[in-house]
Every structure is written in structure tokens, then in C-alpha cells.
Amino acid sequence: MKAMMRRFGNLFLLLFLADGAISFLDHLVRLIAPLSPLDSLQRMVANLVILVAPVVYLCLGIDRRLPKRVFLPLIIFVFSCLFALLLVPSLSGSTPFGLLISAAQLALCLLPLNCFSRRGRPSLTMPPELFDRPSFSPKNTVTFAAVNLLVLPCFLVLLLAVTVNAYMEKFTSGFMHIAPDGLHMSEKVYRRGSQTIRLAGMIHVGEKDYYEKVVGAAAPGRTLILAEGVSDSRELLKNRPDYGKLAGYLGLATQQDRMRFEGRMIDQEELERSLPARQRKDRGGIDILRADVDISSFQPVTVWFLDSLGKQMNESPTLSSQLLASVAWSEKNVTPAMQQTIMDDILNRRNQVVIKQLRKALDRYDNVVVPWGALHMPAIEQEVVNQGFQLQQVRDRVSIHFSKREP
Structure with a gap:
């Protein structure tokens, strides 16, 4: 011994x-x-x-x-x-x-x-x-x-x-991580020749100045912002999840309220009709395209899940009861097979849409900005790399401070 x-x-x-x-x-x-x-x-x-x-x-x-x-x-x-x-x-x-x-x-x-x-x-x-x-x-x-x-x-x-x-770090490819001062989100800038792509990892609730810094970092030149946001043209959701209560409790802002890019809204048809970037006479300005899906494209189980989850969140009077009710309801009602279908709709289906729009945008714009949720970023970033873009810069921003709170 x-x-x-x-x-x-x-x-x-x-x-x-x-x-x-x-x-x-x-x-x-x-x-x-x-x-x-x-x-x-x-x-x-x-x-x-x-x-x-x-x-x-x-x-x-x-x-x-x-x-x-x-x-x-x-x-x-x-x-x-x-x-x-x-x-x-x-x-x-x-x-x-x-x-x-x-x-x-x-x-x-x-x-x-x-x-x-x-x-x-x-x-x-x-x-x-x-x-x-x-x-x-x-x-x-x-x-x-x-x-x-x-x-x-x-x-x-x-x-x-x-x-x-x-x-x-693993599931967001480094677009989200924790540090002693708070929750950090990363923005990666890729370049191919004269074109740049900004991938900005986003979160539903965060500091007001975080959203303002993301909005204010637009690059000069012909720019398209591929905006995130699921539409509901047929009003299938009677109880849309509301993050305002969570943001108010934590003294934060919501992405929906503070993520306001200044630019000209365009639709899918206008994107496809627009000239390639090299043929454009106007070399400036920002266009905004909602590059997301409509609720009607989801499977019925996903629509039911989002509506039921929104109801649980909206009916709970406090943040703690909201979280507990949502978790308890999900464990009781959502099976593994349902989870796979829901994640395929919420994550993979939406990734396919924004990637498709990104490919079209690269033929027509000098700069493309993709401010999407951090969980979507691994697939989007892989597409950017596959297109021959190389990483030039990583900007790190605190999205939620652990101690600091602004009125």
C-alpha cells in the first residue's frame, strides 16, 4: 500500500x-x-x-x-x-x-x-x-x-x-455561450470576394442595447436582411406564445419589440425579379424579406403543440408557474414521436426555407444579414461554408447580464 x-x-x-x-x-x-x-x-x-x-x-x-x-x-x-x-x-x-x-x-x-x-x-x-x-x-x-x-x-x-x-456551444455551433458576466451571443461575419454574410445568433428575450447593437451593425452596400418570424395567415393559433411576461419579469426586452431594422420590405416575388448585384445601379440601401414559414405548413401536431403551449404560458399568473405548467404539460402530453415531428417542423423545415432564400439572395445582393435563433445557426452556417465563404470576424455580445439591469 x-x-x-x-x-x-x-x-x-x-x-x-x-x-x-x-x-x-x-x-x-x-x-x-x-x-x-x-x-x-x-x-x-x-x-x-x-x-x-x-x-x-x-x-x-x-x-x-x-x-x-x-x-x-x-x-x-x-x-x-x-x-x-x-x-x-x-x-x-x-x-x-x-x-x-x-x-x-x-x-x-x-x-x-x-x-x-x-x-x-x-x-x-x-x-x-x-x-x-x-x-x-x-x-x-x-x-x-x-x-x-x-x-x-x-x-x-x-x-x-x-x-x-x-x-x-455544441448545439448552437458557438453562437451561444455562458460567461461570468452573462449569456453571450455571437455574430459571425463571412466573406467571399466582395460579398459578406452576417450570421447573428438571436434569443427571444434579451437586453435592449443588445438588439440595438445588432440592428446598428448593418454593412454598407446593397443589403438584404432575411428576417425570422413565423406567420399565421389562416389564424390557426388561438393562443400564440407571449414572451412579454418573461421579459418583463427579468427586466429585459423581447426580440419582437426591439428587433426593428430600418429598410424596405420586399416579398418573394420581388426578390426573384430583382437584378443581380453586379447589374444594379443603386449600390446602397437595405431590403428586408421575411424568410420564414407560415403556420399552415406545419404538421397538425405541431400546430396543436404551439397553441397548447401558448395557452399554458398565457394563463399562468407568474413566471415560475408559467415555467412549471409548461414543463408539466409537455411531459404529460408530448410523446417522443411527437417531439421528433415538432422539432422537424420548428427547426429543420424553417432552416430549409431560410437556406433557400439565402441562395437566391447571394445572386442579387452584396451583403446578407441572417438574424435568426441560435439553434438554427449550425445548419445555416454550414450552408454558408458550403457556398465558399470564409470566416472573417466573430463579434461577441452580452444578450443577458447576470447582474446588470437597465430601467
């Missing part, structure tokens, strides 16, 4: 050093070439460090011989880096940040060198004589457990935030 614990602790120390050294060399190579041959090895060693670190942390409460002044700073460093990369994924592709972190990781290896020695020489690993005393101490274990009663809730909250953020 004594030898096993010492070897396990030493394994973590050596992996920590190897991860720092390989990462530092990997990022140095990236300064010269975009692809590094050390990338796969670095990821493998980093994953091993992440797997071993929590086990070593638990061992600190069981075996008092493991020096906390050495292991705790290293373990805290590992999880701090992990949370930083998960909360701000763009840091993972930053070479300066990678060099800084790997240099700090190598500097932390001075801790064991200062604390351990063999035959009078500094040592990175723990010497055998450190484990000559008894391993278990009730005082050590009780103190460790008491401290973790305070640390664990904070850790779980942070882990929950990181998990939620990871799902947001």
Missing part, C-alpha cells in the same frame, strides 16, 4: 510535468506551422492528467503523507484550466494563451523540486522515506471532509454551469 500510493502520486507529478513540457513545445511549433505533430500526444497526456487529478485529490483526504502544499496547487491549476477552456472555448485555439498556461504549468513543477530531495539533490518525485510514517489520520480526514463541505457546492455549481455551456 505504501509503495502503491507513492507511485501513484509520483505518476501524477510526472504526467503534470510531461503535459506542461509537451504543451509548451506544441505551441512553439504552432508559431511556425498551423499543424503540430505533437498535437495528438499533447491531448492524450492532458486527458490522463485530467483523469488522475480528481483521484489524487481524494487521496489527500485518506493519506496524510501526500504533501498538500505540493499537490493542491497542481490540482487546482488543472481544474482551473479545464473550466476556463470550457467557459471560453476560443481560448483553446489561442497560441499565446497556450504558451502562457504551459509556461505556468512548468513553473509549478518547481514546487516538488523545492520540497523533495534525494541524496541531497532536488527531486521531482516523492522519496520513499516520506512514507515511513502511518498513512491514516482521523484529524486529516475530518478536516479534509469539513473543508469540502464548503468547496463541493461551489464546485458543483461551476460544474453545472460548464456542462450547460458545453451543451450550448
Whole structure:
């Protein structure tokens, strides 16, 4: 047991050093070439460090011989880096940040060198004589457990935030993420020759100035805005979901109220009749096209779902009861098969429409703006890439501040 614990602790120390050294060399190579041959090895060693670190942390409460002044700073460093990369994924592709972190990781290896020695020489690993005393101490274990009663809730909250953020990043292709100051939405600017496409991830409720900044960022030149918004020409919805109550409770605005682009409304026929951009004499101005579906194109189950959900939301007197009633009703009445049909209508069918309009718009306009919900953006962005556009800029905006509220 004594030898096993010492070897396990030493394994973590050596992996920590190897991860720092390989990462530092990997990022140095990236300064010269975009692809590094050390990338796969670095990821493998980093994953091993992440797997071993929590086990070593638990061992600190069981075996008092493991020096906390050495292991705790290293373990805290590992999880701090992990949370930083998960909360701000763009840091993972930053070479300066990678060099800084790997240099700090190598500097932390001075801790064991200062604390351990063999035959009078500094040592990175723990010497055998450190484990000559008894391993278990009730005082050590009780103190460790008491401290973790305070640390664990904070850790779980942070882990929950990181998990939620990871799902947001995955399902919105980075158009929505959480940061310490609030919920962020991204706008990506793509370019192909003289043409640009702005993909602005949107949310139903947000800060007033967020919507104003999106509206005010229109590019010069002939511009078409492909507006989001499901119509209901046959008035099939008797109870349309209203986000005003949610926005008012949170001190926010709704996209419907604040998302007001200044421009000339056109319809589908006018878009198809318009001349290509290169033949136009007028090189300015903004046109707006509602590039969305009508409720009548949805399956009956989707219409029923939206109407019933709107009724649940509108009849609930408070925000909490609104949310609880909506969730309870959905769990009781919506089957998995129905969910698939509903999502196909609300997400995929609408994506197909806006992508079709985008293709037509690219033949006639210099700039196209697509301010759509963040969940729609992965499919739309893939179409933009398939059309040969390249990412030029990413603008990050706070859509909901966690603490700041404007009257």
C-alpha cells in the first residue's frame, strides 16, 4: 500500500510535468506551422492528467503523507484550466494563451523540486522515506471532509454551469455561450470576394442595447436582411406564445419589440425579379424579406403543440408557474414521436426555407444579414461554408447580464 500510493502520486507529478513540457513545445511549433505533430500526444497526456487529478485529490483526504502544499496547487491549476477552456472555448485555439498556461504549468513543477530531495539533490518525485510514517489520520480526514463541505457546492455549481455551456456551444455551433458576466451571443461575419454574410445568433428575450447593437451593425452596400418570424395567415393559433411576461419579469426586452431594422420590405416575388448585384445601379440601401414559414405548413401536431403551449404560458399568473405548467404539460402530453415531428417542423423545415432564400439572395445582393435563433445557426452556417465563404470576424455580445439591469 505504501509503495502503491507513492507511485501513484509520483505518476501524477510526472504526467503534470510531461503535459506542461509537451504543451509548451506544441505551441512553439504552432508559431511556425498551423499543424503540430505533437498535437495528438499533447491531448492524450492532458486527458490522463485530467483523469488522475480528481483521484489524487481524494487521496489527500485518506493519506496524510501526500504533501498538500505540493499537490493542491497542481490540482487546482488543472481544474482551473479545464473550466476556463470550457467557459471560453476560443481560448483553446489561442497560441499565446497556450504558451502562457504551459509556461505556468512548468513553473509549478518547481514546487516538488523545492520540497523533495534525494541524496541531497532536488527531486521531482516523492522519496520513499516520506512514507515511513502511518498513512491514516482521523484529524486529516475530518478536516479534509469539513473543508469540502464548503468547496463541493461551489464546485458543483461551476460544474453545472460548464456542462450547460458545453451543451450550448455544441448545439448552437458557438453562437451561444455562458460567461461570468452573462449569456453571450455571437455574430459571425463571412466573406467571399466582395460579398459578406452576417450570421447573428438571436434569443427571444434579451437586453435592449443588445438588439440595438445588432440592428446598428448593418454593412454598407446593397443589403438584404432575411428576417425570422413565423406567420399565421389562416389564424390557426388561438393562443400564440407571449414572451412579454418573461421579459418583463427579468427586466429585459423581447426580440419582437426591439428587433426593428430600418429598410424596405420586399416579398418573394420581388426578390426573384430583382437584378443581380453586379447589374444594379443603386449600390446602397437595405431590403428586408421575411424568410420564414407560415403556420399552415406545419404538421397538425405541431400546430396543436404551439397553441397548447401558448395557452399554458398565457394563463399562468407568474413566471415560475408559467415555467412549471409548461414543463408539466409537455411531459404529460408530448410523446417522443411527437417531439421528433415538432422539432422537424420548428427547426429543420424553417432552416430549409431560410437556406433557400439565402441562395437566391447571394445572386442579387452584396451583403446578407441572417438574424435568426441560435439553434438554427449550425445548419445555416454550414450552408454558408458550403457556398465558399470564409470566416472573417466573430463579434461577441452580452444578450443577458447576470447582474446588470437597465430601467
